[in-house]
Amino acid sequence: MTQYFSRAAKSLVIRRGVGEYDETDFEKPVDSARIAIYSLDGSRFAYATASETTVVDPDSGAVLARIPVAAADLYFSPKGTFIVTWVRPKKNSESGNWENNLLVWAVASPESPVGEFLQKSQGSFRGGWSVQWTGDEQFGLRQTAPGTLVAYDASLKNQAGKLTMPDGIAEFSVSPGRNPAVAIFTTGRKGKPPSVLVYKVPALSQIAASRTLLRAESVQLMWNKLGTACLVNATTDVDKSGKTYYGDSTLYLLTVNSGASQRIALDKEGPVHDVAWSPTSDEFAVVYGYMPSKTTFFDTRGNNIHSLPLASRNTLKFSPQGRFVVVAGFGNLQGQVDIYDRGNKYAKVTNLDAPNTSYFDWSPCGRYILTATTSPRLRVDNGVKIWHYSGRFMYAHDDEELFSVGWRPEEIPLNLTEPIPEPHESVANRATAAAPKPKSAYRPPHARGGAEVARTSLYQRTMAAEPAADQSKAASKNKKKREAKRAAEGTKPAPGNGAEAPATTAAVAQNPEDKLVRSLLKKLRAIRDLKERQASGEKLELTQVQKITTENDVLTKLASLGWSE
Template sequence: MAKKKDAEKASHGNENNKSAKNEGNEDDEPNFSDPEGYTDPISDEELLGDLLKQKPHETDGVESVIVVDGVPQVGPDRLEKLSVVINKIFSKFGPIVSEYYPKNENGHTKGYIFLEYGKPQHALEAVKLANNYKIDKQHTFVVNLFTDFKKYEDIPGDWEPPQPQPYKELGNLHYYLLDPDAYDQFCIINAANSTVQIWLNSAPEPTIVEERQRWSETYVSWSPLGSYLATFHKKGVALWGGPGFGQIMRFSHNGVQFIDFSPCEKYLVTFSPQADDLPGDQKKLIIWDIRTGLEKRTFVADGLNVWPIFRWSHDDQYFARIGTDMLSVYGTPSFGLLDKKSIKIPGIRDFSWSPTDNVLAYWVAEDKDVPARVTLLEIPSRNETRAKNLFNVADCKMHWQKSGDYLCVNVNRYSKIIRKEKNELKYSGMYYNFEIFHMREKQIPVDSVEIKEPIHAFAWEPVGSKFAIIHGDGPNISVSFYGVKTGHTPSLLKRFEKKACNSLFWSPAGQFIVLAGLRNLGGTLEFVDTNDFVVMHSTEHFAASDVEWDPTGRYVVTAVSYWKTKVDTGYWIWSFQGKILKRASVETFCKLLWRPRPKSLLPAKQVGEIKKNLKKYSAQFESKDRLRMSKASKELIEKRAKLLEDFVEYKAKRVEQWKSQKGRRLELRNNIDTDELDSDTKNVEEEVVEFFIKEEITVLE
């Protein structure tokens, strides 16, 4: 069979050859065409690779063309003026080769134009920098590359859902709360080599947990609940957490200088003031999702901005920013404008969120015969729950009590009118009011406290209903404490006269307060118990620039920052009663930040019972402290004994070595014995050196 097939193939080939010869005879030209259905095994890329690289593409010549939408629609008489404006804006990205203004049948422009640059790079730069450019109040440019039409046409019609990402375990971000002794952590920033240290405030001495050089290039910040440590870098922000402080997330934002966490740590706001000066398409204000690291929305930050630009509601559901005669409230997770429109409030100056409810407080300045006004606004309903008119107002500052029970509006007022010029009133003299809003009472009553003297500081008691005010002129500085009760006007509880202080620092647990004279007052400190208003201790930390309470209210840190002065930098740790526990002198010390703790899960009733029976629990903690101190003393004695033992052993080895080298020494010294061998005890000379280690003074009462 195989032979038969081969014979048939050969005869068929002969017939083809004969027909080819006959055709050659007829046309005198060879036929090189491929038979029907023939496939060439060699591709064009293999044969013509160099030439195919130069093959023209459909997009050639249009990569340098941009489409500008949002252009004003004008008639023929204004076209030349429009062209001049367009060229002035877009020629700074590169020379414009040609321009085309589409027109309708009436000769009016259609609102979009085509511009061609000499190079594609110029067109790309125009798209990045001119997009969303406002030419006037009604027109904003939308700029795209002409090639984007093709790109969007090729988008497939069938949508494929993204593949689910594997779950990434972040570890226990609140592991430090499980410490059996409830020790808190604090972070120290040192300017030397940009060193950042994490310490555990253990007894009797703090112990270091983590230390890294160049961990951050400028500053660090804890998140509100203490889950993350944020570090700043030229290219963005990094978050660290867990037992080993591993990197949790990175957020790329060149030149970032300011960040702000939302209260529940769901979102992070980053701000780069120099974004306009950096190359490329830089964004000034970005909101990120902390868990996923995704960019949720960007905003334009125009004009003067006070950080934080956005202020968050207590539950992360809303955030708001102030504008010219308007307040813009946004919702999450859509990040869209609430009800798709801003709240128009002519003359708005400032606003603040309640720390426990979705209630906004804002104030509006006076306008001719219209008085200033403080308004409480519910979100998202936008219902005004309370408003208070104020007259002769120069400025207002709003202070919320931590539990949201009270709002204090510090009002600076002009005392009298001296003249009226061109419908404007001229004032003279100042006095001060504190308008107290009782947020939990029916119809939100408002009480007023008036003080004639200048106000230097105001602070609510975090847990309680007292507030403190520093007021007065020159050396006659006073500190007044007021109490607020339901159904009663605020009453003066205590006034301290002639105090050298300018700052108030309440304990996070309430009751205790530090009156501090920082900066030019030399670092004076007074620890006060506000239950009976007893000054527990008066002292001084010279040149102190910072005071920081730990989150439990057990310890206070006073510090001298290298950012404020270059000498005597370091920090001191005090008990809440004003007893010094540790003095740490650290060169180039910059800042100490206590790690925050989340809100306690214990109900208020149970917390009250613990405070009531505190003496019952204190005995076991005191015995534990004594045991810890004795253990520390025992460890110190054992350590010193071990050092002495090691020294004696080392000394014996060196003496034996010295004796074994006796012959070599005699050889080098021409057999002259210089070792003074009167007795074996004089082989080695001993020198006793004494130096001062430390001094402890115990006062026996």
């Protein structure tokens, strides 16, 4: 039976999966838990408090290990044999030297650590601070210095291989699978470009694949499940070409067996929002481009298989069996979730509305999706929701302050013939997810809630106004000055039934002040068009955002010229 944990400000619970939702029995922490995680294979569950770290069996709830370390972070080896604790580094009060703060413990015999290391920082990616094991746990790799990577044997005492990179090692990632390898990112120095190198483990002497990167300040290294190919998402914080304020992204594919590498051709300009491998290892998907973004599926040779319609999305994830894929818009987007069936020619199954989602994941059985709103990203509406892949709302639980949540990893075959359980009573009084209302055109505050305003341009409305009835004091004064100037120069007024005729639109157009009004109105229209695009979720350039901030200045100038909306 599937289960998930939720860690709140005053509680830590493990609940059974869909259909039951009741809490399981285990020794819960007296104090609030700092962190809680499942092992990668789901055989262990660990949590840390201000006094100790505890490892339990998620099935029986029995305590497997008590470790006298108030860990700030935890990490399991692939099979759950070892657990790594990390605490903030500190110096010994007597010697003045840094104390080892990264400790490796054997869950079966936690009396003393099997490995002790000094690790001052946690790095930029999950597990980068820890020992990284191969899938069979025969070797553990760790970066011991900025340019040194060491492969240890299973005891973590003896070196099985060592690699020294003069350019430094910014990040590394060990592959899963039966033939382990490690991908290493070097930023390059003294004119050398950055690069990614793949070495065989444990010797670390044979290069299996390599790729020189055009531009890269940081990378995301993503292995497929078999460990035969690695995707590299290379990013820069600033786009030196000046095309965008959000930096630059380039995606590469490295294949271990053939040693081939290539740049993935993305046919829409803009950043790479998310990349994910299919659990079948023969396909990956990319969400990329300015909003509305594009989602494209590729095979392991980098060939385009299928593209989805453009939409405001920035997140994707395959179901554990690879049958379905979620493409969603979270973060600064509205929380729309699309579910596609890869087994039915990428047909769209349904659409969910999950606003304010900060975490989501597929259940191990591949039939349910968990969405959660967590703190500190959002401190309101915290809680968990569970959905069936068909779009049915199944369960909801609210928390005053929810910090983390996660499914227990398990290997469960997909069974689509299993009947859908009835929704839990917690969703009875909640409105089901509905598609958002279509966006209407931007209307200024004074025009909202009233009758529909005629769709005429600002300039047309200005020129259509009576020339004298609604004039401001400044406009009347300027008109008198113009009439006095014409009288001094002897200019005759325009003929018309023996009396001075009102100025026509063509005559007004000849006046410099009216030309300025028209120019300002043109700027105002452009600003409000940008505001509409921004409200619809489109990412604007920095210059466009700055232009929006000048709206009040434009309105002030128009008012000084006698114009009003």
